[in-house]
Amino acid sequence: MQNNTLTIGEAITRFGVQVDEHLSREATIPVLTGCQAQGDTLILPAPDRAPATTPIPAMGVPVVKGEVGGNTHLLLPGGFFDAALLGQGEDVSLVLGVLTVPQGSVVYQAHPEHGFLGIGPGNFTVSRQREQSDVIRLVQD
Amino acid sequence: MAEKITELTPEQEAALEPHRDMWLAIGLSTERADRAEAEAGAREAYTIAGLDQPEAVIWLDSPMEGAIGAWMLASNLAEEAAAGTVVTDDTVGLISNVEEDCDERYPGVWERVMAVIGKGKDYPTFSPVWAGMTESARNGAKSAIREQVRSAAYGQHDAGWLSFNDYFRVVVPVEGTEKLSGLIRVAKSCGWWWPFDRAIILTERPVALHLDPQQRLHKADGPAIEYADGFALYSWHGTRVPAEMIRGEWDTTRILQEPNAEIRRSAIEKMGWEEFVVKAELAQVGEVMDDPGNPGYTITLYDVPAVIYDEPIRVLICTNGTPERGGTRRKFGLTCPVECSTPIEAAAWGYDVSPEVYATLQRRA
Numbered sequence: 001m002q003n004n005t006l007t008i009g010e011a012i013t014r015f016g017v018q019v020d021e022h023l024s025r026e027a028t029i030p031v032l033t034g035c036q037a038q039g040d041t042l043i044l045p046a047p048d049r050a051p052a053t054t055p056i057p058a059m060g061v062p063v064v065k066g067e068v069g070g071n072t073h074l075l076l077p078g079g080f081f082d083a084a085l086l087g088q089g090e091d092v093s094l095v096l097g098v099l100t101v102p103q104g105s106v107v108y109q110a111h112p113e114h115g116f117l118g119i120g121p122g123n124f125t126v127s128r129q130r131e132q133s134d135v136i137r138l139v140q141d
Numbered sequence: 142m143a144e145k146i147t148e149l150t151p152e153q154e155a156a157l158e159p160h161r162d163m164w165l166a167i168g169l170s171t172e173r174a175d176r177a178e179a180e181a182g183a184r185e186a187y188t189i190a191g192l193d194q195p196e197a198v199i200w201l202d203s204p205m206e207g208a209i210g211a212w213m214l215a216s217n218l219a220e221e222a223a224a225g226t227v228v229t230d231d232t233v234g235l236i237s238n239v240e241e242d243c244d245e246r247y248p249g250v251w252e253r254v255m256a257v258i259g260k261g262k263d264y265p266t267f268s269p270v271w272a273g274m275t276e277s278a279r280n281g282a283k284s285a286i287r288e289q290v291r292s293a294a295y296g297q298h299d300a301g302w303l304s305f306n307d308y309f310r311v312v313v314p315v316e317g318t319e320k321l322s323g324l325i326r327v328a329k330s331c332g333w334w335w336p337f338d339r340a341i342i343l344t345e346r347p348v349a350l351h352l353d354p355q356q357r358l359h360k361a362d363g364p365a366i367e368y369a370d371g372f373a374l375y376s377w378h379g380t381r382v383p384a385e386m387i388r389g390e391w392d393t394t395r396i397l398q399e400p401n402a403e404i405r406r407s408a409i410e411k412m413g414w415e416e417f418v419v420k421a422e423l424a425q426v427g428e429v430m431d432d433p434g435n436p437g438y439t440i441t442l443y444d445v446p447a448v449i450y451d452e453p454i455r456v457l458i459c460t461n462g463t464p465e466r467g468g469t470r471r472k473f474g475l476t477c478p479v480e481c482s483t484p485i486e487a488a489a490w491g492y493d494v495s496p497e498v499y500a501t502l503q504r505r506a
Contacts, residue, residue, distance in 0.1 A: 022466040034503040037434060037462070042492040065354065094493045114463045114506040129491045132454045132476040 005031060006108075008115055015076045017060070017110045031106050031118035038114045040064065040129040041073045043099070049123050052080035052100040056107065063096050063109070063126050071112055075099065075126070079107040079119075094127040146313065156312045161304065167329055168300030169352075174331035174345050176200065179296075182326025183334065183341050189320050197340040203368030204333040207293065207344040211335040214342070215292075294324070296332045297346055303328050345369055353378050361411065362387065377407035386411060393420040402451045409449070414456050414474020418443045426455060430484040434502035435462045438470070440484040445476070453479050457487040462505040 009025030060074040083097040310318035335342040349367040353359035357379030364373030423443040438460040461471040481487040489499035
């Protein structure tokens, strides 16, 4: 694949997903291979994990679904994502799955309010966020 | 003796999810009632129960109106015709504690319910009823109305237990469940209802219902459930809260006076932690630190004493990595255990990573 540095406007055109109007269409999306956060999700390098083998489909993978279809963190095609089995109650795992971005590719993660993350080649875990309540619970952003 | 069912066939297994989704939709419906179908279902329930058909069918707009109307009928019909529900049940309702709202709603809805129920005067059986309606009865009504809440059939809000039985009625089927067909028709068609010997009160579904992504009743700026007569319930992520709190009328003093910890937490979340830490003068913990991946912004940790959350915790105040409409950056609070002693430790705990790893964050959008 070619050099994948995109602006927000180009990413909207390429993937057919929308983000909030006030996010500048000219802004370039940084493509990074380190640790990145988007709202309540964290992309963390995980070189020791077995690479994911499930191709991200054309319509993307919603890693965290938001209210009535909005505010979804959506992984867009260009790599592989294996969803993790989520625990229950006290054993709840924050890891949503493993993301693998092949050499020469970029995977973008879209969110209506946060725009796009650009994720360069490598192996990553995608996690969500927790907070302390009477019980530890997952953040709803 | 019926054969014991030990496992479901693949077809029956496949029917589970659609069946669940159908009943979820019934329980959460805000469509107007199918009045003809609801009445027919109620009459079928009477027939199945071996009861005579009721003479009057009364429609009201909400469970509150229904409970008041039921009290009117129950208290005045008691001597002439025993009042009671056709089927008692241990239901799982979506609405709880409706009775508490009687205090607030009771004066306002009285006239309206009276006007509707009053049409019952046209039915010969009820003519003596209205003569006995006095001011003293009215004063004694509050606790009696609570009784009516307990004696209601919950219509669409019987979805919990009816969905289970309906599965065994329609999909398997199991003998005996066919007796529920009348109740199920009503549940699919309207809201709460009260079956009496000679009358039925049926009520409308809500006109609006709001949930959070975890399917809990929630609306940040208005009622989570609203009925056509104005009866409404306010809820913050599943915690039922006073209307004044949702309207943003609670200050810090009022929040801290709230005896119920769940409501207190909800009120703080509604106000926003960033505002609450300042107004409640919470003590800062450790230094203010740079926010990794969010250049130009800092993160600060505060102590949240046990009086606020029932156990000591801490809260991290952060600034959003992405601007809002208009270019401002929204601040927000993330709660964490007291074991977090620096802002970085708190932020790292939120994602279950080490502070060293969190410090490498390249971008926080």
